[in-house]
Amino acid sequence: MTPRSAALALWSAGALLAMPAQAQTMRSFTATRGILAERQVIATLDFGAGAVRVGPAAASQLYRMEVRYDADRFRPTQQYDPRTGILRLGLESIGKGGMRVTSRSQLEQTGNFAFSRTVPLSLSANLGASEASLELGGLTLTDLTVRSGASRATIAFGSPMRGECRHATFTVGAGEIDIAGLANAGCREVRLEGGIGRATLEFTGAWKRNARVTVAMSMGVVTLRIPRGTGVRLDASRFLSALSADGLERDGKTWSTPRFDEAKRKITVELNTTVASIDVDWID
Amino acid sequence: MRVGRGALRALLFLLVAVLPSPLLASSPDNPVATVAHRMRDLLPLLEGLSAPAPQAVQADAQAPTVNPARLDDPARLERDLRAALRSPISRTRLNVVGGRARIGHTSIGSDEIVAGHLVVLNGDTEVHGRIEGNILSLDGNVTVHRGGIVIGDVLAIGGRVRMIGGDVTGTMQSLEAVVSPAEPAPSLWRVVAQRGAGLAGIFVTLLVLGFGMVTFGRPNLEIVSDTVSHSFGRSFTAGLLGQILLVPTFGMLVVGLVLTVAGALLVPFAVVIYLLLAVVAILGGLLAVAHAMGETITRRRMARGLVVSPNAYRYVLTGLTALAVSWIAWVAVGWVPVAGGIIFVSAALATWFLGTVGFGAAILSRGGVREHFAGRILPPEMMTDEFLWATPQFGVPAVTRPAKDPQ
Structure with a gap:
């Protein structure tokens, strides 16, 4: 055997032994359930990576879930206990490998989730590093918690919510979150907790009740968009933070609109910011 | 005979394919959707010997066990069921907790009541009657017809759950079959x-x-x-x-x-x-x-x-x-x-x-x-007198150039 043929044989043997690249398997999963006599649904939604949409379901449906996911890394989760009303939807990591960086293939995952308009819903959404779009108008939300990591989330209340919303908590890690139509939501308490990122709270829509807003932000930009004519009072505890609040009068650590007590619609904002910028924009 | 079957299959396929999908997706009461689904159901029947003969799956103490009481982990259930399949499929043995298993197309008649869970392998499930338990299907569709009712959940792995006027009290789930890997391994x-x-x-x-x-x-x-x-x-x-x-x-x-x-x-x-x-x-x-x-x-x-x-x-x-x-x-x-x-x-x-x-x-x-x-840059200690000797620029008289030789 000549050296050339030996080298060729070695090269061919190596080619046969070479491991093929692992192909990615995308699968679709659908789950739906009709309404029977449910009084309340306590839902947890987990969707770590990809594009996720949340909205109202068809009239006869209690919930609906449609996901397209990377079957090599995730599995769909759908658990519902009709006795307690506890519902768990989303994707669960299989747990392959330790530390992973989100790849492009993971971002191809999509999820569509829908909930009944009529059954009271307590929703806790963990969105991880996904691109989220939540249209919650028309739902009967009692409590809402949205946790968003390194992602961009758009939450809209396009129409007035049914029922009485007690709390709405939004937690953003290092991403952006836009919340529009908070007046339609009519939640008694709105809380925003943010790390490095940008957050916009827009209080548009049909006014249901006065709101109490708590903002805790570090190294970020918070914009409050409030309809003109609304009474606003800001209690600010700031560290290295800039506050731009045109139209508000300062009294120590409190900024408020003139004749705040006489306003028909009131928003009380408690600010706790560190190295952040807070802007108050008026909407005509 | 073969030509006739092919022509009939082509005709049915065309009829089903031509029907617009919005019609098929409309309400279960839509008669057009009902007809379309029925014609689609006929297609597998014309596939000849490819579909296994309907039969019950025998239970065996040594055979794997599946529990359809909880259908909330379809990936695991699929793995368990596929691991239980044997070739030919009639040799498959399976123990079903609280129910029974069948191979091939399965139909529950309108006057039939099934107490317990139903597992169907490699075939479609037609429900016209009443099932008091969950349905777990592998590589087949589950269709609940008018008058049919499932008191429980339905999971179709590698298939779809269809409602044609029937009712399911629980959750309906469909897990798409793995057709092929997204991309073949690139060549060397x-x-x-x-x-x-x-x-x-x-x-x-x-x-x-x-x-x-x-x-x-x-x-x-x-x-x-x-x-x-x-x-x-x-x-x-x-x-x-x-x-x-x-x-x-x-x-x-x-x-x-x-x-x-x-x-x-x-x-x-x-x-x-x-x-x-x-x-x-x-x-x-x-x-x-x-x-x-x-x-x-x-x-x-x-x-x-x-x-x-x-x-x-x-x-x-x-x-x-x-x-x-x-x-x-x-x-x-x-x-x-x-x-x-x-x-x-x-x-x-x-x-x-x-x-x-x-x-x-x-x-x-x-x-x-x-x-x-x-x-x-040379360090000072490396400097010799030769480098340190400054060339005078002034005060040195120029040497007169020697006159040219007149010759």
Whole structure:
């Protein structure tokens, strides 16, 4: 055997032994359930990576879930206990490998989730590093918690919510979150907790009740968009933070609109910011 | 007979295919949708011997067990069911907790009541009657017809759940079958070609950048290159420290600017400039290393008697080629198990090492401005009287040029 043929044989043997690249398997999963006599649904939604949409379901449906996911890394989760009303939807990591960086293939995952308009819903959404779009108008939300990591989330209340919303908590890690139509939501308490990122709270829509807003932000930009004519009072505890609040009068650590007590619609904002910028924009 | 069956199948297929999908997706009471679904259901019946004969699955103490009481982990259920399948499928044995299993197309009549769970393998399930339990289907659709009711959940793995006027009190789930992997594994030649193209692209890019630096910033490049040659170890140390401090320095810069009210406005510019300087230092340093390597190689060749043109362009080209040698080896034999990984790690380490040296040299020479470490400034102790002897510029009478010889 000549050296050339030996080298060729070695090269061919190596080619046969070479491991093929692992192909990615995308699968679709659908789950739906009709309404029977449910009084309340306590839902947890987990969707770590990809594009996720949340909205109202068809009239006869209690919930609906449609996901397209990377079957090599995730599995769909759908658990519902009709006795307690506890519902768990989303994707669960299989747990392959330790530390992973989100790849492009993971971002191809999509999820569509829908909930009944009529059954009271307590929703806790963990969105991880996904691109989220939540249209919650028309739902009967009692409590809402949205946790968003390194992602961009758009939450809209396009129409007035049914029922009485007690709390709405939004937690953003290092991403952006836009919340529009908070007046339609009519939640008694709105809380925003943010790390490095940008957050916009827009209080548009049909006014249901006065709101109490708590903002805790570090190294970020918070914009409050409030309809003109609304009474606003800001209690600010700031560290290295800039506050731009045109139209508000300062009294120590409190900024408020003139004749705040006489306003028909009131928003009380408690600010706790560190190295952040807070802007108050008026909407005509 | 065969022609007739094919023609009938084609006709049915056309009828079903022509029907617009919105009709099929409409309410269960829609008669058009009902007819379409019924015709679709006929198609598998014409598939001849491909579908297994309907039969019950025998239970066996040694056979695997599946529990359809909980259908909330379809991936695990699919894995368990597929592991239980045997070839031919009639040899499959399965124990179903609280229910029974069947193979092939299964129909529950309108006057039939099934108490317990139902598992159907490799076939469609038609429900006209009442099932008091969950339905778990593998590689088949589940259709609940008018009057049919399932008191429980339905999971179709590799199929769909359809409602044609029936009712399901629980959750309906469909898990799409795995048809084929998204992409086949690329061929070896394709892998090599892709890696080679990537390497060639990087090489050409660096070459263009290097020639640009020679053309427009040759003095700076040569000073950094001389720093690499004369202060190699010091450059590596500086480069290593520079890499470690790169991010903290960036953070301090941003925080420092934010803390000053006026400086906060400069943060975007500072970020851009800092990143730009870092990239220039790293890339310029690497090119300077290539320049130094090329110069050394060229001078050695000249010392052996070869006639080459010693210019900076040649230095950069030669040095980059030398840098690329390890990566060329990876492109050629990187697919070999173990050895390919070792070659890749070696090439990456060598590139990082040289890049660190270049980065350090760029820092030491302040981007090719300071010559202290370039071996160009002689220390005073090396100065001899010859160097210290000042040439008088004034007061020395010029020697008269001798007159020309008149002859």
